[in-house]
Amino acid sequence: MTDLLTLEEYQAVAADLNPACMSFVDGGFRPSVSGNTFESTNPATGELLGNVAACNAEDVDFAVQKAREAFEDGRWSKLHPGERKEVLIRLCKLVKRNSRELAVLESLDSGKPIADCESIDIPEFIHTLTWHAELIDKIYDQTAPVGNDAIAMVVREPIGVVGAVLPWNFPLLMLAWKIAPALAAGCSMVVKPAEQTSLTALRIAELAMEAGMPKGVLNVITGGGAEVGEPLGMHMDVDMVTFTGSTVTGRRFLRYAADSNLKKVVLELGGKNPCIVLNDAENLDKVAEQVVAAAFWNMGENCSAGSRLIVEAGVKDALLERIKAHARDWNTGNPLDPQNQLGAMIDAGHFAKVDGYLKQGKADGHDVVLGGETDNGTFIQPTIFDGVSNSDTLAQEEIFGPVLSVITVNSYDEAITVANDTEYGLAASVFTANAKKAIRAAQAIRAGTVTVNCFGEGDITTPFGGYKQSGFGGRDNSIHAHDQYTELKTIWIDLSDDAVDGSVD
């Protein structure tokens, strides 16, 4: 990745952008069939970025039809694996070549800090797509041990037409998490980006065509949940829906599947993730740094955010001082300014929701030990509430903002109990110098990812997803993600003498 520019230089790049706002179907941009549009604005400034096609069920139906045609005639699904790989690698190169434009577009559309877009979102997009592309011609099917009178092949085939419904917090990265394994597996896709953040997905679709992806394989339909998400979930010709977003919406997709064609559903949902710091944790400065990153990265608009600090009493005060010191280094402001670590909240509605939690937390008498301030109806300072009980709203509800709740406990056992006392189970962190405790905690915590002495989500090689109400049906990333976009098939070939004789006739 190239070096960061100055604010003025980023503003100049932004002024030159002319984002496509139409949906992308069958290899071209198209307005919605109804001709309706909605406004896409920069959440940091309110400035209009474009009038985006407001699609509906008719557009979804058309895109699914085109994706189905592409899948059935095999222009992608039956392409030689090596050729599929080549196209995806070419797409990675094009993304790299256009990375600055994409980073600025992502920042303008989502309010994310430009420094994150440049150093995390774009490189991770490329990395994810490359990894799955490289996997395409390195996975083997299997034969089962069924004796000499038969051959049993266990093969994987692309599942078909996949609907991908994306969140607004990591528009490009979540796009990569969905399209990389699904396209690598040979599926055709209809992607619905979040209404707030449609622009980079449209640009990626355009670049995919430039990379040589056949028409109809990657379609992007823009619009609202009721108008696009629901018809996609209810569609009788969609074989699978992969969704990242809220638990409430995730439930809907399960209902849609049950009420339509029993399509496969993979859900990656909310989290209220514990960050456990035990008395014997080493290097409190590093711990504090990790806790701050876990809580405030991406404005806390992150399902794996470590929003509950569960800390043993013996180390609490010393840790909290260090956390405050580190958090003060995180600047909030104009997302295009590379000096800022926190940008704008995604939109006014979400800002009001997070602000509501701040007000409620204060009204409930929790100590604000840092932040708590809001600015311009757009920005929220990193905020830490101390003295929170795990039964409090602050500790139970997913806030999706830069708000950390500190819960003090008196033992390892209590820490584990509190950590598991949530309806979610996406991610967790444990900080301790005791290896046995670390491993036991990792085993005891019911979450999809547990990190020890650090905060993180693993990487492309490890599965990401949730226990309990944080997920359903599968995982993003890793070879397991690739597998979930395929169907398993058994091919049984009879080799017994009778069959041979019969078949020779």
Next chain:
Amino acid sequence: MGNTTMHFEGIYTPVITPFGEDHSIDYDAFAAQVQYLVDSGVQGLMVGGTTGEYYVESHEERVKLLEISKQIAADKAIVIFGTGSINPDHSIKLAEDGAKYGADVILLATPPYSLPTQRELALHALTIDRAANLPIMLYNYPDRMGVNMEEEFFDRVGRSANFQAIKESSGDINRLHMLARDYPHIQTACGMDDQALEFFAWGAKSWVCAGSNFLPTEHLALYQACVIENDFNKARRIMSAMMPLMRVLEQGGKFIQSVKYGVTMDGRYSGEMRRPLRGLNKDDKRAMSQVVKTLKTTIASILAEDSAEQ
């Protein structure tokens, strides 16, 4: 304007331009023709279409015809303004003035003679779009222009929501299938009179029909049967009665002359054609008059039968 969605539904008449004996435009006769069409209940007027002989008119003449049409049509019918020209710069200027003088929609054709590639066509179309920023009806007429608007063109212009409809005049039924199936966001308007029934069957809701210059009632009757009543049995009977006229118009080689003579027969002044066209001869006129008479009687009887049943 811009990003306004037009719903193209109904009969759109490409208005003839009456020329006097000295071949100057008779604006009064034009105004009378527009008034007649508006009173007849057509949904739209096309000014500066092929039937209007735009290719032999000056920029100023075309803009004046637009102004007159807008004044008379007011909010009773929409006005589509043709921007066709052999010279793309002229098309851009027409688009600018179209927006300035109140056109509701612009008609955007492929420039004739230069045989542009699909990419060149798309860039041309997007330039004209920027000049007017109005809803656009595309005009595909390869017999006169030498090129077709192909899939690559449609894919490339998709970035602008103004490309909302296409008047398809190629006569190639496969293109209608392609448009209906692959470009549902582009509304198809029948631009090939003898295929109106087929267009309506594939979901087109509008018909740009030169014959409506003198037979608006009959053309509206087909639209009513197909689009409003969805009664294709009745529609087939009406279309069948119209087919002799369609043969004269689409297959007779004297399209504009025949339309103008139709207007004359109907009692309004349609005047001369500008060169190289010349008027119909005596035999053509006699044949045309016979065809129109039979058509009117037959369709009137179909409509009378229908109202008797109700």
